[in-house]
Amino acid sequence: MTAATATTADTFRPALHYAARNTWLNDPNGLIFHDGVYHLYYQNNPLDNVWGNMSWGHATSPDLVSWTEHPVAIACDEQEDIFSGSIVFDRDNTSGFGTESAPPLVAVYTSAFKSGSAHAGLQAQSLASSCDGGYTWTKHNGNPVLNRGSAEFRDPKVIRYDGGAGSYWVMVAVEATDFQVVLYRSDDLKNWEFLSTFGPANATGGVWECPDLFPLPLDGDSEQLKWVLTVNLNPGGPNSGSAGQYFVGDFDGTTFTSATTVTEGLQDPARLGEYQWLDWGRDYYAAVSFSDAPNDRRLMIAWMNNWEYANQIPTSPWRSPMSLAREISLRTVDGRPRLIQKAAGDLSAPSSIGRPFTLERMEISDCTRVLDGAEGSVQRIDLTLTPGSAEEFGLIVRANGAHGTRIGIRPAQGTLHIDRRTSGRTDFHETFPSIDTAPIQPIGGSYQLTIYVDRCSVEIFSQDGQVTMTELIFPAPTNTDLAVYAIGGTAIINSLHVDQYV
Ligand code: FRU
Numbered sequence: 069m070t071a072a073t074a075t076t077a078d079t080f081r082p083a084l085h086y087a088a089r090n091t092w093l094n095d096p097n098g099l100i101f102h103d104g105v106y107h108l109y110y111q112n113n114p115l116d117n118v119w120g121n122m123s124w125g126h127a128t129s130p131d132l133v134s135w136t137e138h139p140v141a142i143a144c145d146e147q148e149d150i151f152s153g154s155i156v157f158d159r160d161n162t163s164g165f166g167t168e169s170a171p172p173l174v175a176v177y178t179s180a181f182k183s184g185s186a187h188a189g190l191q192a193q194s195l196a197s198s199c200d201g202g203y204t205w206t207k208h209n210g211n212p213v214l215n216r217g218s219a220e221f222r223d224p225k226v227i228r229y230d231g232g233a234g235s236y237w238v239m240v241a242v243e244a245t246d247f248q249v250v251l252y253r254s255d256d257l258k259n260w261e262f263l264s265t266f267g268p269a270n271a272t273g274g275v276w277e278c279p280d281l282f283p284l285p286l287d288g289d290s291e292q293l294k295w296v297l298t299v300n301l302n303p304g305g306p307n308s309g310s311a312g313q314y315f316v317g318d319f320d321g322t323t324f325t326s327a328t329t330v331t332e333g334l335q336d337p338a339r340l341g342e343y344q345w346l347d348w349g350r351d352y353y354a355a356v357s358f359s360d361a362p363n364d365r366r367l368m369i370a371w372m373n374n375w376e377y378a379n380q381i382p383t384s385p386w387r388s389p390m391s392l393a394r395e396i397s398l399r400t401v402d403g404r405p406r407l408i409q410k411a412a413g414d415l416s417a418p419s420s421i422g423r424p425f426t427l428e429r430m431e432i433s434d435c436t437r438v439l440d441g442a443e444g445s446v447q448r449i450d451l452t453l454t455p456g457s458a459e460e461f462g463l464i465v466r467a468n469g470a471h472g473t474r475i476g477i478r479p480a481q482g483t484l485h486i487d488r489r490t491s492g493r494t495d496f497h498e499t500f501p502s503i504d505t506a507p508i509q510p511i512g513g514s515y516q517l518t519i520y521v522d523r524c525s526v527e528i529f530s531q532d533g534q535v536t537m538t539e540l541i542f543p544a545p546t547n548t549d550l551a552v553y554a555i556g557g558t559a560i561i562n563s564l565h566v567d568q569y570v
Pocket of ligand 1: 111151178
């Protein structure tokens with residue numbers, strides 16, 4: 069690699085998000101908090117920066133913000149690729165892979181069997197265990213432990229169910245091309261008994277992948293425990309390509325029953341906007357939650373990319389970052405249970421970086437105004453906006469004058485959008501330069517946005533975390549302006565606060 073390409077790569081390397089040092093990654097796998105450390109395993113090509121040789125890479129963090137990369141945790145071989153899955157702490161040593169006094173971590177992953185294997189062409193669930201806190205792993209010699217003879221059975225998420233029906237392990241996985249989540253139970257992680265299926269329901273415009281199932285109190289009331297089933301799908305997202313949807317309902321230990329299903333069976337594409345999405349942007353996929361997060365927090369990380377163009381994004385030598393870790397909760401909004409999301413790690417900006425930029429109240433009218441002193445490429449922006457007569461208003465981040473990534477609101481349409489047509493490099497894939505929208509309604513007459521800008525991404529948490537949008541951008545390193553704009557009339561910036569991180 070020449071010095072010039074190294075410099076280019078560094079301009080996109082995120083400061084607040086995880087990216088592998090010099091390799092490819094996709095889905096987060098095996099997220100677990102154990103012995104005071106957050107473990108992030110992930111789909112990794114240890115040999116290249118495009119998809120292939122699928123193995124589990126590994127990173128750890130004390131705080132969900134600064135990550136240390138470790139050697140590959142579970143490597144592919146001639147028999148199998150190591151596809152997505154999860155990790156549980158087997159504290160009672162139900163699997164027998166550890167001892168009572170030193171219980172193991174157990175990884176449940178999909179073996180994608182290759183031509184060298186007796187199971188060639190199949191996908192089945194397998195185990196590996198670690199007795200050193202997650203740094204080295206041994207594959208179970210009885211793999212696979214759950215084989216349906218299917219070529220599309222993958223992405224097991226295992227949870228501990230402790231409820232009315234008893235106490236046992238539950239696996240949610242997918243039959244991807246049937247648009248179905250399949251549920252199994254086990255006492256020892258090795259023998260699995262079929263419980264039920266869920267789906268097809270709501271969005272079915274692409275294969276179902278990487279499901280998750282977890283309880284959350286509604287409106288903070290532990291008496292009102294609901295179960296959330298998340299399902300990622302590719303393609304078929306609300307703005308094209310990969311995305312994640314969720315259902316809220318009940319789980320009785322056998323069956324998940326959704327209270328938020330809009331359409332059963334195969335989807336009517338016209339109804340995409342009615343479904344519940346984990347994120348409305350183009351780059352938030354394969355989201356899964358941590359096992360054993362402290363204080364009952366439900367923490368999620370997603371892959372910040374989209375299969376439509378994932379292998380072509382212009383970063384090198386690494387390719388694809390993860391999203392920020394998010395804390396999610398469940399709140400009743402307009403009579404419906406809805407996920408509320410916020411950044412989970414401690415993202416307070418270092419005080420050494422200079423004074424934050426603040427603006428109290430400013431009316432803008434049919435203009436674009438660059439904010440002197442607010443420039444940067446790794447920022448947290450907090451603002452509230454009140455509509456006036458403008459048909460559209462918002463911010464331009466990573467800008468050079470009026471060129472940049474537009475984050476806009478169109479009150480009459482009820483939409484929030486990210487317009488990345490002039491965001492920087494867009495030429496690597498024809499569908500990348502897009503305008504992507506999410507539904508948004510004012511609260512008390514105004515709009516609240518918290519935006520993390522991190523060199524190659526924008527992650528928006530709006531209306532107190534009710535609507536999120538996450539997208540990649542590839543601006544020139546010199547495009548650091550922050551501007552506000554209004555089109556066709558007036559808008560009021562009530563307050564705007566910018567923290568700089570680097
Ligand atoms: C989702 C996915 C999973 C699979 C993995 C392979 O992005 O397709 O279904 O396990 O990636 O890398």
